[in-house]
Amino acid sequence: MEQLTLTRPDDWHLHLRDGEALKAVLPHTVRQFARGIIMPNLKPPVRSLPDAAAYRDRILAAIPPGQTFEPLMTLYLTDNTRPEEILKAKDSGFVKAVKYYPSGATTNSEFGVTDIRKCDRIFETMQQVDLPLLLHGEVTDPDVDIFDREKVFIDRHLIPLKQRFPQLRVVLEHITTSDAVEYVLNADNIGATLTPQHLLFNRNRIFQGGINPHFYCLPILKRETHRQALLKAATSGNPKFFLGTDSAPHTRTSKESACGCAGCFSALHALELYAEAFESVNALDKLEAFASFYGPDFYQLPRNTEQITLTKTTWRIPDRVPFTESGLVPLRAGQEMTWKMA
Numbered sequence: 137m138e139q140l141t142l143t144r145p146d147d148w149h150l151h152l153r154d155g156e157a158l159k160a161v162l163p164h165t166v167r168q169f170a171r172g173i174i175m176p177n178l179k180p181p182v183r184s185l186p187d188a189a190a191y192r193d194r195i196l197a198a199i200p201p202g203q204t205f206e207p208l209m210t211l212y213l214t215d216n217t218r219p220e221e222i223l224k225a226k227d228s229g230f231v232k233a234v235k236y237y238p239s240g241a242t243t244n245s246e247f248g249v250t251d252i253r254k255c256d257r258i259f260e261t262m263q264q265v266d267l268p269l270l271l272h273g274e275v276t277d278p279d280v281d282i283f284d285r286e287k288v289f290i291d292r293h294l295i296p297l298k299q300r301f302p303q304l305r306v307v308l309e310h311i312t313t314s315d316a317v318e319y320v321l322n323a324d325n326i327g328a329t330l331t332p333q334h335l336l337f338n339r340n341r342i343f344q345g346g347i348n349p350h351f352y353c354l355p356i357l358k359r360e361t362h363r364q365a366l367l368k369a370a371t372s373g374n375p376k377f378f379l380g381t382d383s384a385p386h387t388r389t390s391k392e393s394a395c396g397c398a399g400c401f402s403a404l405h406a407l408e409l410y411a412e413a414f415e416s417v418n419a420l421d422k423l424e425a426f427a428s429f430y431g432p433d434f435y436q437l438p439r440n441t442e443q444i445t446l447t448k449t450t451w452r453i454p455d456r457v458p459f460t461e462s463g464l465v466p467l468r469a470g471q472e473m474t475w476k477m478a
């Protein structure tokens with residue numbers, strides 16, 4: 137039987153939610169990943185060090201007995217974040233980054249930043265203490281076409297930001313365009329995470345045979361040329377590109393709705409999805425570094441030492457996974473996978 141053994145990977149962009157939802161989704165991530173960068177877009181968001189400490193405790197308490205997982209916490213940047221909060225966060229040792237959401241760009245981003253220039257004092261402090269900045273890189277200007285929002289963010293905000301703070305370490309999260317790939321390749325002190333959905337699907341998938349809300353996430357899937365550029369970057373062996381699932385659980389009914397939420401749930405089978413994407417371009421030999429080496433290298437953390445094994449077998453992704461209320465529909469539910477984690 138064909139097998140693939142890898143150093144245990146980490147997930148560098150993960151939504152775990154809170155309460156009952158957290159308890160339902162965390163075991164899936166714990167099964168695959170040793171650590172995760174935990175997104176702070178709760179309601180209300182994780183804005184201070186005490187918020188992050190309390191959320192971290194709730195995550196630790198939800199880990200299934202006998203298993204291990206290290207939540208790497210982030211703070212949610214607002215117009216009112218103070219430099220002292222950044223210093224305290226850095227000193228804590230468990231806050232590994234600060235997350236920037238443009239106000240209104242995505243799920244629970246209402247408390248996000250209204251004008252990136254308002255945060256220059258914060259970026260100055262982050263640059264000084266070397267705390268990475270994670271970007272949801274889309275503009276919210278309603279006049280900008282939804283498919284152009286990432287590119288326009290890079291041109292209008294990211295390039296000037298990097299000119300003002302060249303040493304600030306930045307992760308452009310869940311990149312979706314060849315423009316983002318080009319930018320990251322040519323800039324310094326920057327990395328990017330890539331999701332399974334953006335490596336596997338183009339925007340046609342959202343509309344195939346009718347509207348498919350479970351393929352709607354933000355930034356939205358783009359056209360095929362972009363998908364190919366992302367796949368090329370992920371499998372290039374360039375350490376700037378690493379794994380971040382952006383697994384973003386929403387109840388089935390909140391997705392299958394007249395105004396459905398953005399986010400794909402992939403924690404159940406993330407690694408298998410990535411394996412399939414890499415295999416599609418004969419690059420399985422590049423999977424381990426993408427999934428298990430380049431992320432810790434960027435975050436200046438040790439690589440994991442444990443191993444995991446993927447086996448070539450066909451299995452069917454369930455239609456539903458237990459979650460609060462109506463359950464969760466995993467990415468590409470009901471379809472067949474060709475790799476399975478032991």
Ligand SMILES: NC(=O)N[C@@H](CC(=O)O)C(=O)O
Pocket residue numbers: 151177242243272352353354355382384385398399400
């Ligand atoms: N990616 C998504 O479509 N949704 C994420 C938020 C985010 O990462 O932008 C969520 O929290 O649901």
Ligand SMILES: [Zn+2]
Pocket residue numbers: 242272309310354355
């Ligand atoms: Zn985002």
Ligand SMILES: [Zn+2]
Pocket residue numbers: 149150151175382384
């Ligand atoms: Zn996300």
